[in-house]
Amino acid sequence: MDKSRAALIDGKAFAAGLVQRLAARIETLKSTTGRVPGLAVVLIGDDPASQVYVNAKNRQTTAAGMQSFVHRLPADTSSDALLALVDALNLDPHVNGILVQLPLPAHLDAAAVINAIAPAKDVDGFHISNAGLLATGQKALVPCTPLGCLMLLKDRLVDLSGLNALVIGKSNIVGKPMAQLLMAENCTVTVAHSKTRNLPALCRAADIVVVAAGRPELVRGDWISPGATVIDVGINRVERDGKSRLVGDVAFAEASHAGAITPVPGGVGPMTIACLLSNTLTAFARQHGLADA
Numbered sequence: 223m224d225k226s227r228a229a230l231i232d233g234k235a236f237a238a239g240l241v242q243r244l245a246a247r248i249e250t251l252k253s254t255t256g257r258v259p260g261l262a263v264v265l266i267g268d269d270p271a272s273q274v275y276v277n278a279k280n281r282q283t284t285a286a287g288m289q290s291f292v293h294r295l296p297a298d299t300s301s302d303a304l305l306a307l308v309d310a311l312n313l314d315p316h317v318n319g320i321l322v323q324l325p326l327p328a329h330l331d332a333a334a335v336i337n338a339i340a341p342a343k344d345v346d347g348f349h350i351s352n353a354g355l356l357a358t359g360q361k362a363l364v365p366c367t368p369l370g371c372l373m374l375l376k377d378r379l380v381d382l383s384g385l386n387a388l389v390i391g392k393s394n395i396v397g398k399p400m401a402q403l404l405m406a407e408n409c410t411v412t413v414a415h416s417k418t419r420n421l422p423a424l425c426r427a428a429d430i431v432v433v434a435a436g437r438p439e440l441v442r443g444d445w446i447s448p449g450a451t452v453i454d455v456g457i458n459r460v461e462r463d464g465k466s467r468l469v470g471d472v473a474f475a476e477a478s479h480a481g482a483i484t485p486v487p488g489g490v491g492p493m494t495i496a497c498l499l500s501n502t503l504t505a506f507a508r509q510h511g512l513a514d515a
């Protein structure tokens with residue numbers, strides 16, 4: 223029997239290409255303006271997964287020719303101390319982008335911290351001002367993960383207009399901005415979540431499925447319409463055959479009849495970091511009155 227294979231959407235390779243193009247532009251900026259973009263990352267506490275991500279980001283920021291400023295603060299940092307650091311970074315001319323690693327320890331108010339970041343330096347795109355600009359079709363800094371997903375979708379499908387898109391997950395960080403971006407591309411967008419009824423049927427009607435549910439292998443193969451494009455945002459660490467493994471929110475092995483699918487790892491994750499660097503360059507350019515790329 224001919225068992226066709228879904229095309230693999232190689233986020234890792236796409237991200238590497240994007241970072242290469244960013245590095246070239248940064249090199250040019252350096253020779254014309256004498257400046258390079260700077261990214262400040264604030265990490266509170268010692269969550270091991272957050273450490274790994276911040277280290278990867280620090281390495282790639284430097285490799286792309288940008289300045290990286292990492293601020294590691296103890297888990298019991300006070301709200302006042304954190305807000306004072308954010309204020310200082312807002313005023314620092316060498317810092318063009320600010321990222322406060324989430325989740326924060328429970329005693330800190332994430333929304334208050336995010337909204338204290340100068341919107342022009344909010345390279346996560348989480349500030350209410352950027353969320354509002356995106357929702358109303360104005361020039362915003364767009365959250366990195368949905369921005370990366372959209373790049374992969376446009377690379378694959380070119381024109382998304384009129385397609386049925388299902389977004390599973392309604393977080394402020396992924397689901398909501400993803401839905402906004404897909405609406406801006408003239409998709410017919412459905413947003414599903416943990417209380418949604420008959421998710422399999424909604425999924426079967428979708429040309430595009432973006433899954434950001436945070437539940438390992440939630441989406442089964444028989445939920446996916448033949449030829450659909452599947453973007454798996456999930457990164458779940460699970461025990462399998464006595465080993466620790468990463469799996470997505472989609473049962474990847476069951477999805478061979480999809481048109482195309484992102485793997486985990488090597489799909490959306492690397493795009494998130496590449497888009498963070500892209501947003502930092504965008505923020506730098508706008509702060510210096512230069513044109514967007």
Ligand SMILES: Nc1nc(=O)c2c([nH]1)NC[C@@H]1CN(c3ccc(C(=O)N[C@@H](CCC(=O)O)C(=O)O)cc3)C=[N+]21
Nearest residue numbers: 275321322323324325346487488489490491492494495
């Ligand atoms: N303010 C804030 N902004 C963030 O963007 C943010 C955050 N907080 N908190 C934590 C999450 C997590 N995150 C990841 C980014 C890239 C990979 C990534 O590149 N993963 C690789 C490798 C994964 C591995 O091997 O462990 C992959 O999927 O192929 C993973 C996770 C950004 N986050």
